[in-house]
Amino acid sequence: MKTPDIFYVEDDIDYAFFMQSAVQEVKDTLNLTIVEDGSEALLKLQHFVDSKIKPKLILLDLNLPGLSGLDLLKFIRDIPYLKSIPVILFSTSDNPEDVKAAAEFGANAYLTKPSGYDNLVKCVHSVHDFWFNQHLRLN
Numbered sequence: 001m002k003t004p005d006i007f008y009v010e011d012d013i014d015y016a017f018f019m020q021s022a023v024q025e026v027k028d029t030l031n032l033t034i035v036e037d038g039s040e041a042l043l044k045l046q047h048f049v050d051s052k053i054k055p056k057l058i059l060l061d062l063n064l065p066g067l068s069g070l071d072l073l074k075f076i077r078d079i080p081y082l083k084s085i086p087v088i089l090f091s092t093s094d095n096p097e098d099v100k101a102a103a104e105f106g107a108n109a110y111l112t113k114p115s116g117y118d119n120l121v122k123c124v125h126s127v128h129d130f131w132f133n134q135h136l137r138l139n
Contacts, residue, residue, distance in 0.1 A: 004033035007055040038067025062091035077106040
């Protein structure tokens with residue numbers, strides 16, 4: 001298995017397709033791995049630990065079937081091997097309580113999903129510029 005640059009947990013298949021397209025448009029060499037629910041994500045994260053695979057960035061939808069994005073975030077922050085991976089909550093919710101909870105559980109950022117494909121591409125470009133071009137140089 002090739003190490004994913006971005007591990008994305010998203011239950012909306014259409015939005016996941018748009019994300020895949022936007023990522024390819026921004027940087028076609030990025031490896032994006034998508035899973036559709038929290039339970040599947042938990043299994044994949046455990047596989048990453050067992051296989052010593054470490055994505056460069058994790059994007060979590062907040063409201064997922066199985067386990068929520070916040071539950072997954074707690075799991076990630078409790079596992080030493082995964083703890084250092086930047087995690088962004090990526091949700092349609094802009095509720096301040098959701099943003100606060102994400103911060104309390106250790107999210108590195110919280111982004112509200114943009115509407116429209118062009119805005120998604122701009123968002124992905126910004127995330128890529130910060131987390132891959134700027135942030136990772138500091139590590």
